[in-house]
Each structure stands twice: as structure tokens, then as C-alpha cells.
Amino acid sequence: MIPSDHFVRFYNEVFKYLEAHGGLEDYFLAISEQQEFHCLEGFKTKGLQGVYDYYVKIRREENCGLDMVMEPGCLQLIMTNCPSLSKAMDNDAGLCLRYCDHCPGWVLPVYTKAGLYIIYDLMGYDQPQCHSWILDNLEQAKQKLQEVQKTRPTAKLLKNF
Amino acid sequence: MLRYRETGELHKDFHGSTSLALDFVAERHGEDALTEILHNVGTKVYASIHQKLLKDDPSELIEHLAYFYNREEADFDLEVTDQEITLRVRQCPAIAHIRKVGLPLSKCFCRSTTEINAAMCEGTPWATETKILAEGQCVQRFYRKEKKA
Numbered sequence: 001m002i003p004s005d006h007f008v009r010f011y012n013e014v015f016k017y018l019e020a021h022g023g024l025e026d027y028f029l030a031i032s033e034q035q036e037f038h039c040l041e042g043f044k045t046k047g048l049q050g051v052y053d054y055y056v057k058i059r060r061e062e063n064c065g066l067d068m069v070m071e072p073g074c075l076q077l078i079m080t081n082c083p084s085l086s087k088a089m090d091n092d093a094g095l096c097l098r099y100c101d102h103c104p105g106w107v108l109p110v111y112t113k114a115g116l117y118i119i120y121d122l123m124g125y126d127q128p129q130c131h132s133w134i135l136d137n138l139e140q141a142k143q144k145l146q147e148v149q150k151t152r153p154t155a156k157l158l159k160n161f
Numbered sequence: 162m163l164r165y166r167e168t169g170e171l172h173k174d175f176h177g178s179t180s181l182a183l184d185f186v187a188e189r190h191g192e193d194a195l196t197e198i199l200h201n202v203g204t205k206v207y208a209s210i211h212q213k214l215l216k217d218d219p220s221e222l223i224e225h226l227a228y229f230y231n232r233e234e235a236d237f238d239l240e241v242t243d244q245e246i247t248l249r250v251r252q253c254p255a256i257a258h259i260r261k262v263g264l265p266l267s268k269c270f271c272r273s274t275t276e277i278n279a280a281m282c283e284g285t286p287w288a289t290e291t292k293i294l295a296e297g298q299c300v301q302r303f304y305r306k307e308k309k310a
Contacts, residue, residue: 002179
């Protein structure tokens with residue numbers, strides 16, 4: 001058994017292999033399909049509250065440093081200490097440099113299927129931090145994107161709209 | 162002393178993610194790809210355990226088994242003698258969780274045990290074998306290749 005505590009270090013080795021041999025993007029989509037099992041229904045039926053509820057569980061079980069700010073129409077997820085990247089970095093096998101890509105790789109398709117809009121700032125592949133804004137209205141999402149681009153002009157923002 | 166010693170809550174859904182990863186790699190890249198990845202986990206991620214075994218020191222392996230099977234609340238026994246370490250798992254917590262939540266169980270799932278164990282022991286005075294008794298039940302043995310004088 002790979003302890004659940006050590007899954008991300010195994011995951012990191014899977015990413016290295018797939019990056020070298022092909023299939024990493026397809027794997028992110030496979031992860032996304034599996035994650036639908038855990039969260040898509042809640043996201044669809046409860047919208048931003050469903051996302052909030054899911055990340056309350058994740059914050060507890062994965063021991064995240066995660067601040068959440070819920071405002072009308074917009075939920076911010078502010079990861080101040082990502083346990084996943086932290087473990088992948090605290091690892092004698094070394095970090096896959098695309099490690100962080102798995103997260104937007106799975107969440108963007110799930111949010112799209114749920115009818116939600118996300119703006120994602122990874123902030124850096126060697127920093128266990130990221131910031132995302134999830135919105136339930138397309139026009140508001142476009143407006144938020146402009147605001148974020150103004151305040152973070154150098155950020156490479158990912159989005160699903 | 163353990164190189165990795167996590168505390169706090171557990172996210173057991175990662176066992177389902179392990180199952181998916183094993184199937185994805187085996188189906189897309191074949192059995193050898195899976196072996197390569199698991200070998201890297203056994204020798205590089207668990208480099209500390211592997212390096213100690215190379216020096217005929219099984220202490221971290223024993224601590225690893227005891228700590229993480231306890232942490233996952235497995236139903237198990239761990240028996241240690243000078244010549245052999247035997248882990249009897251009566252209910253694998255990973256498989257139990259996958260079955261509980263209703264995710265698919267990879268047919269390769271137990272290779273994540275057998276091949277990582279084998280990699281940790283590779284080139285060391287220790288060998289390993291695992292008998293799968295039933296789903297979620299196994300006996301993992303680590304034993305000295307030559308009896309210590």
C-alpha cells in the first residue's frame with residue numbers, strides 16, 4: 001500500500017514518466033473525470049456553496065493552508081500552503097517541474113461542466129501557493145478577469161472562459 | 162528515524178487516485194512503464210529506507226510499516242525478528258476505502274505494494290515476497306537472504 005500521505009510523491013513520479021513519454025495532458029483529463037465522482041454533483045446543484053463545502057473537506061483532510069473568501073457571485077480560494085506541492089518538494093526523488101499543472105488540469109474541466117467560471121493564478125511552480133476566483137456568472141467573470149489582470153499584470157492567468 | 166512522517170488528518174480518497182494512476186499508466190504505456198515508476202518510488206522516493214537496507218539496516222522499513230499501517234487504521238500485525246519482518250494485513254485500508262466509496266479497484270493495485278517492496282530491497286541483503294490471500298488480505302515478508310551469524 002502506498003500510504004495516502006505519500007500518494008503525491010508517487011503521483012509526482014507518474015507525472016515525470018508521462019511528461020517524458022507522452023500522455024500527461026490526457027492523464028489530467030482522466031483525473032478530472034475521476035474527480036467528477038467526488039465533487040461535480042455538489043458543484044452543479046449547490047454552485048459556489050458546493051465548491052466551498054468541497055474545499056472545507058479538502059482543507060481538513062489534506063491539512064491545507066487555505067483561506068476562502070465567499071462574496072456574492074465569487075468564491076476566492078487562497079492557498080497559502082499547498083500540502084501537495086510541499087510534499088512533492090520535500091521528496092528525495094525530486095520535483096516534477098510540471099507538478100502544479102495537474103490542479104488546473106483537472107479543476108478547469110470540472111468547473112466548466114458545472115457551469116462555473118474560474119480564473120487561476122498558479123503563482124509559481126516552486127511555491128506552494130496559488131489563488132483562484134470562481135464565479136457563477138460569465139459577465140462578472142470577465143469583469144473579475146480584468147480586475148485581476150490590472151492588479152497582477154505579470155501573472156500568467158488560466159481560465160475556462 | 163523516518164524520512165517522511167506525516168501527521169494530522171488523512172485524505173483517503175488518494176487511494177482511489179492511486180488506483181486510477183496504476184490503470185492509466187498500464188493501459189497507455191504497458192506493464193513495464195508501471196514497473197519503472199514503482200521502482201523509482203521504491204529506490205528514489207524511499208531512498209532513505211533503500212539506503213539503510215543496503216547497509217543491512219531495516220530499522221526505517223520497520224518503522225515505516227508500523228507507522229503508516231497504524232496511521233491508516235489497518236487491521237494488521239507486524240512481527241519482527243533478527244532475520245525476518247512479517248506484515249500480516251487482514252484488511253488493507255486502501256482497498257477498503259476504494260470499495261467503501263465505490264471507485265474502481267485497479268487489477269494492478271497490489272503491485273504498488275509488491276514492486277515498491279522489491280525495489281526497496283533491490284541489491285540489499287534483504288529480499289521480499291508477498292502472498293495475496295484474498296482481496297485486501299496479504300502477508301508481506303522481508304527476510305535476510307543469508308542468515309546473520
